[in-house]
Amino acid sequence: xxxxxxxxxxxxxxxxxxxxxxxxxxxxxxxxxxxxxxxxxxxxxxxxxxxxxxxxxxxxxxxxxxxxxxxxxxxxxxxxxxxxxxxxxxxxxxxxxxxxxxxxxxxxxxxxxxxxxxxxxxxxxxxxxxxxxxxxxxxxxxxxxxxxxxxxxxxxxxxxxxxxxxxxxxxxxxxxxxxxxxxxxxxxxxxxxxxxxxxxxxxxxxxxxxxxxxxxxx
Amino acid sequence: xxxxxxxxxxxxxxxxxxxxxxxxxxxxxxxxxxxxxxxxxxxxxxxxxxxxxxxxxxxxxxxxxxxxxxxxxxxxxxxxxxxxxxxxxxxxxxxxxxxxxxxxxxxxxxxxxxxxxxxxxxxxxxxxxxxxxxxxxxxxxxxxxxxxxxxxxxxxxxxxxxxxxxxxxxxxxxxxxxxxxxxxxxxxxxxxxxxxxxxxxxxxxxxxxxxxxxxxxxxxxxxxxxxxxxxxxxxxxxxxxxxxxxxxxxxxxxxxxxxxxxxxxxxxxxxxxxxxxxxxxxxxxxxxxxxxxxxxxxxxxxxxxxxxxxxxxxxxxxxxxxxxxxxxxxxxxxxxxxxxxxxxxxxxxxxxxxxxxxxxxxxxxxxxxxxxxxxxxxxxxxxxxxxxxxxxxxxxxxxxxxxxxxxxxxxxxxxxxxxxxxxxxxxxxxxxxxxxxxxxxxxxxxxxxxxxxxxxxxxxxxxxxxxxxxxxxxxxxxxxxxxxxxxxxxxxx
Numbered sequence: 001x002x003x004x005x006x007x008x009x010x011x012x013x014x015x016x017x018x019x020x021x022x023x024x025x026x027x028x029x030x031x032x033x034x035x036x037x038x039x040x041x042x043x044x045x046x047x048x049x050x051x052x053x054x055x056x057x058x059x060x061x062x063x064x065x066x067x068x069x070x071x072x073x074x075x076x077x078x079x080x081x082x083x084x085x086x087x088x089x090x091x092x093x094x095x096x097x098x099x100x101x102x103x104x105x106x107x108x109x110x111x112x113x114x115x116x117x118x119x120x121x122x123x124x125x126x127x128x129x130x131x132x133x134x135x136x137x138x139x140x141x142x143x144x145x146x147x148x149x150x151x152x153x154x155x156x157x158x159x160x161x162x163x164x165x166x167x168x169x170x171x172x173x174x175x176x177x178x179x180x181x182x183x184x185x186x187x188x189x190x191x192x193x194x195x196x197x198x199x200x201x202x203x204x205x206x207x208x209x210x211x212x213x214x215x216x217x218x
Numbered sequence: 219x220x221x222x223x224x225x226x227x228x229x230x231x232x233x234x235x236x237x238x239x240x241x242x243x244x245x246x247x248x249x250x251x252x253x254x255x256x257x258x259x260x261x262x263x264x265x266x267x268x269x270x271x272x273x274x275x276x277x278x279x280x281x282x283x284x285x286x287x288x289x290x291x292x293x294x295x296x297x298x299x300x301x302x303x304x305x306x307x308x309x310x311x312x313x314x315x316x317x318x319x320x321x322x323x324x325x326x327x328x329x330x331x332x333x334x335x336x337x338x339x340x341x342x343x344x345x346x347x348x349x350x351x352x353x354x355x356x357x358x359x360x361x362x363x364x365x366x367x368x369x370x371x372x373x374x375x376x377x378x379x380x381x382x383x384x385x386x387x388x389x390x391x392x393x394x395x396x397x398x399x400x401x402x403x404x405x406x407x408x409x410x411x412x413x414x415x416x417x418x419x420x421x422x423x424x425x426x427x428x429x430x431x432x433x434x435x436x437x438x439x440x441x442x443x444x445x446x447x448x449x450x451x452x453x454x455x456x457x458x459x460x461x462x463x464x465x466x467x468x469x470x471x472x473x474x475x476x477x478x479x480x481x482x483x484x485x486x487x488x489x490x491x492x493x494x495x496x497x498x499x500x501x502x503x504x505x506x507x508x509x510x511x512x513x514x515x516x517x518x519x520x521x522x523x524x525x526x527x528x529x530x531x532x533x534x535x536x537x538x539x540x541x542x543x544x545x546x547x548x549x550x551x552x553x554x555x556x557x558x559x560x561x562x563x564x565x566x567x568x569x570x571x572x573x574x575x576x577x578x579x580x581x582x583x584x585x586x587x588x589x590x591x592x593x594x595x596x597x598x599x600x601x602x603x604x605x606x607x608x609x610x611x612x613x614x615x616x617x618x619x620x621x622x623x624x625x626x627x628x629x630x631x632x633x634x635x636x637x638x639x640x641x642x643x644x645x646x647x648x649x650x651x652x653x654x655x656x657x658x659x660x661x662x663x664x665x666x667x668x669x670x671x672x673x674x675x676x677x678x679x680x681x682x683x684x685x686x687x688x689x690x691x692x693x694x695x696x697x698x699x700x701x702x703x704x705x706x707x708x709x710x711x
Contacts, residue, residue: 019514201625
């Protein structure tokens with residue numbers, strides 16, 4: 001018989017651990033070998049038990065899950081780490097994967113996805129909760145930046161001046177005062193400059209200006 | 219009462235001039251005007267009276283001298299003693315300074331003797347003809363040496379001759395000139411004294427007034443410690459005392475207001491902090507306890523579903539699991555709305571990215587977020603305040619703006635944070651929205667303002683009907699913050 005996959009449960013909620021244990025006990029090839037309530041305890045038990053898989057929660061007292069990943073990788077190098085969390089934000093996902101986690105499952109989908117996620121991770125794949133993969137891809141592929149510096153050079157000096165100040169976050173009134181022009185004129189310059197650059201918002205203008213070195217980073 | 223327009227115009231012009239000059243000039247003008255008017259009036263009056271009296275005297279003198287001459291010369295003429303007549307004439311002239319000339323005519327009108335000597339002016343002979351029956355006749359002759367009162371007296375009804383005497387007004391004129399000069403000099407002297415006195419008086423009057431004006435200006439600029447000195451016990455002194463009392467009261471009221479403001483700020487800060495803490499606590503509770511329990515329940519139901527042989531029970535378990543999953547999602551959303559865990563764990567940028575993404579999905583409005591702050595984490599209070607302000611701003615955009623594009627920009631400018639929430643919606647007339655108190659205060663905007671003010675920041679709104687709205691948030695970045703937040707801990711409990 002194939003040896004059972006050993007699992008360490010790391011979650012500070014006893015109720016949840018009980019649920020997990022119940023769920024996992026249904027699978028004959030899985031065996032829960034330990035339960036940890038905190039980050040520190042997880043590290044200790046992982047080192048001691050050297051499990052095949054650590055089912056890790058992010059929010060834990062003391063050392064939190066994300067920080068624990070890196071240390072776990074060192075102390076139990078063969079253990080795969082599967083994040084099981086409430087957090088459905090891509091920021092957590094990104095950080096978890098960066099730190100060395102192999103999978104990311106949301107607790108709300110644990111009933112359906114957990115077993116297949118464990119399966120995938122054990123086989124050396126990366127598993128990410130289905131609804132979050134798109135976010136991750138959006139994150140990897142930055143929005144296309146079509147505007148280039150040549151278009152900037154086509155602007156008049158006044159337009160450049162106004163847009164630079166707009167990018168620095170000054171109010172129309174402040175810009176008007178600074179350049180000795182009326183607010184209406186400032187708005188006209190701004191609208192014309194933005195149109196020439198094909199930009200639709202101040203945020204886009206700042207992104208453009210930063211990438212082309214038109215405004216300094218500080 | 220109706221004032222004719224011409225008078226009105228005159229009064230207005232008078233007031234333009236009189237009202238335009240200083241009090242000093244007014245008082246000086248009054249004093250100088252009075253003295254000069256009085257001096258000149260008296261001078262004119264005195265001159266007139268003197269002239270009248272002296273002219274009458276001259277006329278009388280002229281008659282008496284002429285009659286005297288006539289009486290004393292009768293015998294001498296009859297004796298034809300020309301030498302004595304000559305002496306008599308010289309004597310007459312010497313005795314009276316006013317006598318300009320005297321001469322005697324015989325019955326034929328020939329000059330017997332005169333004070334002129336050889337060069338007798340012949341036109342004088344015919345200047346004052348007299349009838350022999352007249353007692354005397356006096357005429358005022360205009361000569362090149364002034365007026366002369368010429369009197370002719372017939373001697374013995376003209377049978378012997380005529381005595382003529384002319385009294386000149388030269389003395390009278392010189393007396394008048396002297397008196398006039400003296401009067402004018404006196405007037406000038408009195409004017410000088412008057413001006414000096416008036417200058418001193420106006421100095422006394424205007425100094426406390428100027429002091430008061432200056433103090434009032436200082437107070438107007440907000441310095442309520444200013445007091446004025448009470449110079450005298452007059453009405454102006456009274457005013458100074460009243461002024462000082464008023465400023466003291468103002469100072470007291472200002473102090474109370476300031477204390478209240480501080481209290482209000484503290485209270486507000488406490489309310490905001492408490493609210494935020496409470497939200498954080500509830501969100502955490504939902505997240506950590508309720509959600510975990512629900513998850514456990516879901517997993518239990520899943521196991522039950524798998525292990526149950528009865529199809530009916532299996533279906534019921536699945537149904538229950540679906541309900542539990544839905545509840546879990548609701549609880550999760552609720553926690554998120556109360557206080558995103560992200561804000562504490564990963565910071566403002568992550569929380570805002572999340573907020574913006576959800577907002578875009580919910581309202582179907584394109585939104586672009588640009589977060590450009592070099593400092594990795596900002597102080598907790600700053601992050602919370604900025605998150606809430608932007609959340610409120612976006613709520614307003616969704617509710618009122620009818621925008622198609624929204625831009626959220628957060629960047630560092632020197633030692634301050636600048637955030638701009640901008641939309642291309644319908645905009646509004648800023649003058650019609652009251653931010654603070656007013657008939658219909660905009661509570662959302664007021665709340666944003668208060669949050670920013672608590673951190674020493676400001677909020678500026680620019681909007682125009684049809685041209686969208688821009689909300690600018692400026693917050694100072696507190697110093698010595700980087701050390702504190704360099705190692706952010708995820709589990710701040």
